[in-house]
Amino acid sequence: SQQGEEDPQALSIQEGENATMNCSYKTSINNLQWYRQNSGRGLVHLILIRSNEREKHSGRLRVTLDTSKKSSSLLITASRAADTASYFCASRGSAGGTSYGKLTFGQGTILTVHP
Amino acid sequence: DGGITQSPKYLFRKEGQNVTLSCEQNLNHDAMYWYRQDPGQGLRLIYYSQIVNDFQKGDIAEGYSVSREKKESFPLTVTSAQKNPTAFYLCASSRETGNYGYTFGSGTRLTVV
Numbered sequence: 001s002q003q004g005e006e007d008p009q010a011l012s013i014q015e016g017e018n019a020t021m022n023c024s025y026k027t028s029i030n031n032l033q034w035y036r037q038n039s040g041r042g043l044v045h046l047i048l049i050r051s052n053e054r055e056k057h058s059g060r061l062r063v064t065l066d067t068s069k070k071s072s073s074l075l076i077t078a079s080r081a082a083d084t085a086s087y088f089c090a091s092r093g094s095a096g097g098t099s100y101g102k103l104t105f106g107q108g109t110i111l112t113v114h115p
Numbered sequence: 116d117g118g119i120t121q122s123p124k125y126l127f128r129k130e131g132q133n134v135t136l137s138c139e140q141n142l143n144h145d146a147m148y149w150y151r152q153d154p155g156q157g158l159r160l161i162y163y164s165q166i167v168n169d170f171q172k173g174d175i176a177e178g179y180s181v182s183r184e185k186k187e188s189f190p191l192t193v194t195s196a197q198k199n200p201t202a203f204y205l206c207a208s209s210r211e212t213g214n215y216g217y218t219f220g221s222g223t224r225l226t227v228v
Contacts, residue, residue, distance in 0.1 A: 031214050040224075042121075042205055043158075045216030088157060102173070103148075103217060105158040 006106040021109040023089030121220035138206035147189035
């Protein structure tokens with residue numbers, strides 16, 4: 001079963017705007033990761049945030065993690081047409097849980113950035 | 116360049132046939148994984164291996180089999196017992212099961228004809 005749920009399922013914006021995607025998970029985690037997938041291709045790792053971190057930045061990406069709400073968000077600032085892709089969150093279960101050592105993916109958000 | 120290679124890119128299977136998908140990595144990663152992706156869906160874990168000669172079932176292992184005889188290789192066999200095998204299959208590897216991201220291959224698209 002998929003642990004992560006993502007919102008929205010699809011997002012359409014203009015170039016230069018910011019894009020925010022949200023992810024929720026169900027069990028205790030060791031870390032949460034975000035990936036990008038271009039159509040018909042493999043996934044590319046974007047950023048990882050540990051369970052004891054609240055915010056992390058990488059270039060135009062900003063990720064937040066709220067373990068009390070079991071949720072995370074990915075913000076892409078100043079979006080470009082080349083950012084058009086599907087974005088997935090993935091949670092790694094913490095020790096002692098049934099999901100330990102495994103990465104569980106959400107359903108993904110399809111982002112379309114119009115030039 | 117280090118990376119993870121999946122082959123073939125496209126594969127067609129007749130009803131009742133077994134087929135094997137190849138996954139090779141030269142990243143010296145300990146752990147390897149197989150995921151299945153259906154249209155518009157997220158990834159579901161089929162099998163994973165944290166060390167040579169050892170592997171565990173994921174969430175949807177029925178109808179699939181794997182082997183891990185070498186650190187670099189983790190082939191997946193889709194057997195005739197898998198009733199709905201048409202999907203996009205993704206192989207990944209990582210540096211042990213810690214705080215590391217996965218490296219994915221480019222995928223194999225399997226179609227039953």
